[in-house]
Amino acid sequence: MNATVLLTSVDINIPGYRILSPIGEGGMASVFLAVQESLDREVALKVMSPVLAANTEFASRFLTEGKITAKLQHPNLVTVYDIGSHAGVYYLAAEYIPGGTLKERISQGGLSVAHILDIATDIAQGLDFAHEKGFVHRDVKPGNVLFRKDGRVVLADFGIAKAMDGSNSSTVAGSSIGTPDYMSPEQARGEPVDGRSDLYSLGTVLYEMLTGTPPYQAGDPFTVALMHVTHPVPALPEPYEWLQPLVSGLMAKDAAQRYNTGAAFVDALHKLVEAAPQGAVLQETSARKAGGGGRIAAGAATQQRTRISARQSSGRPAWLWPAAGVGVFGAAVLAWWLLTPATAPPSQSQPQGPAAQPTAATPATETLPESFQMPQPVDTANQDEVDRLLNAGDKLYEYATQVEVGRKLDYPDDDSALGYYRRVLAIDPENARARAGVASVVAFYRSYAHKACDRGEWVQCGFLVRKGLAVDGEDPYLRQLQDAVATAESGGTPALPAAPPSS
Ligand SMILES: Nc1ncnc2c1ncn2[C@@H]1O[C@H](COP(=O)(O)OP(=O)(O)OP(=O)(O)O)[C@@H](O)[C@H]1O
Numbered sequence: 001m002n003a004t005v006l007l008t009s010v011d012i013n014i015p016g017y018r019i020l021s022p023i024g025e026g027g028m029a030s031v032f033l034a035v036q037e038s039l040d041r042e043v044a045l046k047v048m049s050p051v052l053a054a055n056t057e058f059a060s061r062f063l064t065e066g067k068i069t070a071k072l073q074h075p076n077l078v079t080v081y082d083i084g085s086h087a088g089v090y091y092l093a094a095e096y097i098p099g100g101t102l103k104e105r106i107s108q109g110g111l112s113v114a115h116i117l118d119i120a121t122d123i124a125q126g127l128d129f130a131h132e133k134g135f136v137h138r139d140v141k142p143g144n145v146l147f148r149k150d151g152r153v154v155l156a157d158f159g160i161a162k163a164m165d166g167s168n169s170s171t172v173a174g175s176s177i178g179t180p181d182y183m184s185p186e187q188a189r190g191e192p193v194d195g196r197s198d199l200y201s202l203g204t205v206l207y208e209m210l211t212g213t214p215p216y217q218a219g220d221p222f223t224v225a226l227m228h229v230t231h232p233v234p235a236l237p238e239p240y241e242w243l244q245p246l247v248s249g250l251m252a253k254d255a256a257q258r259y260n261t262g263a264a265f266v267d268a269l270h271k272l273v274e275a276a277p278q279g280a281v282l283q284e285t286s287a288r289k290a291g292g293g294g295r296i297a298a299g300a301a302t303q304q305r306t307r308i309s310a311r312q313s314s315g316r317p318a319w320l321w322p323a324a325g326v327g328v329f330g331a332a333v334l335a336w337w338l339l340t341p342a343t344a345p346p347s348q349s350q351p352q353g354p355a356a357q358p359t360a361a362t363p364a365t366e367t368l369p370e371s372f373q374m375p376q377p378v379d380t381a382n383q384d385e386v387d388r389l390l391n392a393g394d395k396l397y398e399y400a401t402q403v404e405v406g407r408k409l410d411y412p413d414d415d416s417a418l419g420y421y422r423r424v425l426a427i428d429p430e431n432a433r434a435r436a437g438v439a440s441v442v443a444f445y446r447s448y449a450h451k452a453c454d455r456g457e458w459v460q461c462g463f464l465v466r467k468g469l470a471v472d473g474e475d476p477y478l479r480q481l482q483d484a485v486a487t488a489e490s491g492g493t494p495a496l497p498a499a500p501p502s503s
């Protein structure tokens with residue numbers, strides 16, 4: 001994103017529009033409040049970064065996508081009024097939505113559960129409508145959810161992500177789709193996506209609304225993307241556990257295990273709310289991003305009349321009221337059974353592969369020549385520990401290469417193949433098995449990165465290359481691939497090295 005050059009109102013002169021003030025800036029565009037002079041109406045004028053406009057592929061896709069998405073008219077989708085380019089500046093005029101973004105609301109904190117469920121419903125309905133018509137948003141995230149004055153939300157930027165991430169080239173995607181926080185596993189893998197990918201992203205947004213942070217966090221965006229592929233669906237903290245079926249049904253790793261449509265999600269949400277313990281939906285979240293500043297907003301959200309809380313009070317037969325408090329746990333369990341998609345998403349269960357407790361090692365018994373001297377420093381206790389760690393590392397390596405590819409390979413530090421090998425090397429820096437283990441982790445990344453590069457999936461390849469270089473920054477093969485990615489991303493024709501020898 002650093003390469004992005006954003007525009008100021010001074011730079012812009014688009015015939016037919018008068019710019020009033022800047023509204024906001026994203027990674028690839030500047031947004032202004034403007035007046036469309038012909039109709040004398042206020043619009044949000046989104047002006048794309050010249051970096052994007054320089055890419056001819058983007059430019060033509062932007063106009064095509066814009067024309068198509070302008071036909072999408074729904075109360076929960078931002079209406080596109082106009083799209084075009086003037087003197088090389090690409091712009092889009094859309095309905096001006098004045099109430100700020102969900103990103104801002106989340107960082108302020110204090111959204112009630114009922115309000116959150118209303119917001120999720122609005123987003124799902126907008127998605128459902130667009131999916132029915134064959135559109136996938138691809139960039140559902142709090143920054144693209146805007147509030148109308150009446151509190152309802154609308155989804156912005158339909159089609160924009162597609163314009164930036166065309167099917168025949170993903171070179172711009174890594175920089176244009178700014179954050180991997182909301183990315184579905186199939187998107188992270190660079191595979192084709194359908195509406196269920198948007199539903200996954202909705203699941204991540206729902207999770208963030210409830211807890212204040214996106215589901216996966218790591219030091220770099222590449223790891224976050226990988227976590228979407230490999231990490232279990234996050235568990236909601238205690239007060240919101242009853243909503244877990246929704247998060248699990250949206251965020252299943254396998255798209256086939258998710259709710260099929262936005263409507264199916266809304267339906268499940270309504271059933272869950274009707275079965276929920278009284279008061280649960282009125283609960284206020286303390287969700288607030290760390291460093292968001294200020295006290296958690298209290299009270300306001302709870303007072304708000306939400307559609308969901310109305311549904312809860314009308315949906316329950318009167319005779320149930322006295323019993324409402326009794327079966328809280330039972331209701332939650334029942335709701336879980338009723339609402340979780342047919343087969344539980346695999347990610348809900350703990351990984352089947354490696355046992356948490358590695359089996360005890362059987363030290364090799366060899367007949368040694370009499371002249372042989374035992375290496376000095378390793379005492380018996382340490383040797384047992386080394387063997388235990390090596391076995392654990394080998395098991396996880398096998399798991400990460402045979403069972404759930406990539407998982408538990410190098411993350412987390414305390415429970416991954418690499419983590420175990422490194423712990424051995426901390427005790428015994430020359431340990432041959434541990435060194436070979438680390439080398440095989442690097443070989444894994446060489447092989448997968450080469451495959452991705454070979455398919456022309458440069459973003460994906462770059463991601464795998466970086467993962468490999470994080471293990472061994474000097475690896476010459478990965479460096480070659482890194483150069484190839486850089487060449488491809490700057491529009492050149494990269495020279496790919498031959499596939500690495502399988503190890
Ligand atoms: N139709 C609109 N009405 C009112 N404000 C808008 C509208 N569209 C965008 N904005 C504001 O402009 C800001 C920038 O929007 P933009 O789409 O460029 O970036 P983003 O979605 O926040 O992030 P990214 O560029 O990473 O996708 C938004 O955060 C929002 O505050």
Ligand SMILES: [Mg+2]
Pocket residue numbers: 026143144156157
């Ligand atoms: Mg946006």
